[in-house]
Amino acid sequence: MRVLALDAQRGLALCAADGDGGSDGAHATVEVALVAPVAPGDALLVHAGVALARLQAAP
């Protein structure tokens, strides 16, 4: 999912889901405590409402 906006105080991010062929329009509030700090535009691996990793481009 891609970060759209942050609520740093509560450790939450509003994220957009990416489906097959692009964004499918779904949005979700995601707990980002395990990968903070994050910034708008970051791509996150989200599982059960919690971000587990920030995707890294290949070196």
Next chain:
Amino acid sequence: MRFVDEFRDAELGRAVATEILAAVEPGRHYKLMEVCGGHTHSIYKYGVDDLLPRNVELVHGPGCPVCVIPMGRVDDGIAIAREPGVIFTCFGDMMRVPGSEGSLLEAKAAGADVRMVYSPLDALRIAKANPEREVVFFAIGFETTAPSTALTLKRAHAEGVRNFSCMCNHVTIVPPLRALLDSPDLRLDGFIGPGHVSTVVGARPFQFIPADYGKPVVIAGFEPLDILHAIRMLLAQLAEGRCAVENQYTRVVPWEGNLRALEAMAEVFELRPHFEWRGLGFISQSGLRLSDAYADLDAERRFAVPGVRVADPKACQCGEVLKGVIKPWECKVFGTACTPERPIGTCMVSSEGACAAYYNFGRFQREREAV
């Protein structure tokens, strides 16, 4: 879409498949186990299997979190769900897993307040919105899902949410792999390592596989090119006589895992001495329960549960499927008495289950021709 499209490129896929074909030794049969049910689903969704030489066999491992839940635990959950005033929450596919007298979905139809959630945090929100009700979350999953439960319990503890509790069925991935490797039934040449579990635990916990058993492991992502690339990497290790843990999924998996997630899990959970796995029996130190510091949020201490062990249905061969001993279509009830609409076994329930993957993508028998 970045991080996705480039891993579904058909031309690149065919190029890696050609490399795989060149890497196999004629006359040698390779058995590679993909540990994670997410890999099984992708392999059949994208037809990865069809791109492989016939002598490269993929064996499906025990990494589907729904598939390994034994019937007795479902019965325990239903017993709590039937308690007056309880709102019982769980993930959607868990609702359809059969217990000895039906599923949570059937308990809901009979009047229990069972609700599907996408996250334990949703269950906590339900608890806060219903302070007069007891809200229970039925937690399942490997180390991928356990951090989400841990953060939820930490939040409930910190906020003093007294009407929330968790029935913990979380399991860990290493003990069943060791049990499989010790099994005389199974001869494997290597492992496609679980990508999302490794996001949390890192690559280090899998080093016992090459060190103690002499088998290579390649941690892989879930797109078709990820899986093909991991197979290519495994075959390269086998051809060179090496065995090591390698990481194909570097865009997500750090070698050390997610230390904050591991810290949260260590605070909230502790290992059970034994935990029963569907089809695999009791495995020592393979399941998690809430630590004493979180005992007040433990549903098994708050409610009386039967705790009775229930044998799997005789017709169902999920155990052999989970151990990779048989293919789903070799089970006597596959696609007849057992279908995704009316599953007998757990492997037919979840989309990550091997039986559901075979059924949904039309693999009713061995159809591949020799390459």
